[in-house]
Amino acid sequence: MREIIVTEPLFVSSFRCTGSACRDHCCKSWSISIDKKTVKKYTTSKNIQIKNIAHENIQLVKKNSQDWGVINFSPETGSCPYLDQDRLCLVQKNLGKEALSHTCSTFPRSNRTYKNEVHHSLTISCPEVVSILLNNPDAMGMTEKVNLQNDFNSAQPIQPKAKLLNLFCLSLMNAADASIEASLYAVIKFVMFIQKYDEITDSALTDIESAYLLLVAQLEDGTISRELGSLQVDYRVKTSLLLLLQDYFAKLETSRGTHVLNYYSDFLRLAISSNEDSPLENKVREIESRWVGVIQDDLTNQRFAFKNYILYKFWHNNFPNHSQRSMLQSLYLIIAEYYYIKIVSASYALGKGNIDTGHITNIIYSFHSISQHNQNVAENFYQHIETVRLGDDLSMIHLLA
C-alpha cells in the first residue's frame, strides 16, 4: 500500500452546502459544462422528465469528452432547468448523487493532486465558503492525515521548494498581530529575497530562514509598519486600479453574482463621483480612512476575517508558485484583488454607516463568481489588472501604503 498525505484547512472540513437555503444558489445564472458520459446519461434516461429537459436544454459543443455539452439556463429565472420549485436538483433527487456531472458533483471543491500528496480547497464563488473564512478564526488551520491506497497518484511529485515557499508565506502572513497591509509588505520583501535563489540548497535555506525570522521580528516590533507608513504613496496606481475594475465589471455580460457586486460597487461609484470639485485622490483617501473604522469597529470581533481571506488566497493559489507568472506578479494580483474588495467594503460602510461580515461575504463571493468563474475568465481578468502595474513589479506597494 502507498501512503498519500492529505492536507486540508478547517474551512474545507467544516463546509456544508446550505442547498435550498443558499443566499445565491450555484445552479443559477452561469453556464455549466457537462461531460460526454453525463450528456448521454441524461438524453437517454428512462426518467422522462430528465430526458425531456436534456433534449430541450443541453446544447452540444463537443469540444472534448469533458466539455461535451452546456446546460442552457432559463432566460426568465436564470436557473438551471433541473432545479425544481423547492430549489432542489431533479437529477440528484431522481437519479441519485452519482448521476451528477463532474462540475455539479464537485463544486465548490477543488484539489491539487501530486504523486503522494493531495491538497484540498474550495472555491470562494460559494458564499458559504466565504462565510466560514470570515467568521471562524480557525478556518485556515491545517489538518494532515495519511490515506492508504494501492498505488501512487499518476501526477508529478510535489516540489519540496514550492511546498516550503508556500509554507513560509502562509506563516509570515500569520506570524504577528500586524495589519494586513504590513504583513503583505513583509511578504513582498520576503519574495524579493527568495527570488534570487534558483534552487533551495541547504545553505540557501539557512539564509531564507534567517530572512523570514528577521521579517517576523520586524513585524512584531513595528519596524515594517513604520517603514510602510513612511513611503511616498502614488495615488495614480490606486485610482487607476479602481477605475479599471469598475469599468471592467460594468462591461461584462450579466452572470451569477453580477447584480450583487453591482449593488456594492455602486457605493464606490457614488463615493468617487460625488463632489466634482474634489480631486479623485482626496475621495480615495476618505474611503481609505473609513477602512480603518471597518477593521477597528465594524469587524471588532472578526479582525481575523481579511487575514483569513489572504491566507486562503495563498493556499488556494499555491502562492508563490505559478508556472506562468513570477512570484511578484502573483502577489500583485492578490494585493490588487484585496485592495478592490477593501475599498468597495469601505465605500459601503461610508454610505450605510457600517458593514458586517454578511455584506463582506456578498462582496467577496460575487467578485470571485464574476471574475474567476472558469480559467479563461480568470486569465482575462488577470491580464486586465496587469495593465495597471505600469511595468513595475513593485507598484503594488502603493496599494498597501
Ligand code: SF4
Ligand atoms: S453556492 Fe455553495 S452553499 Fe450555495 S448551493 Fe452552491 S455549493 Fe451550496
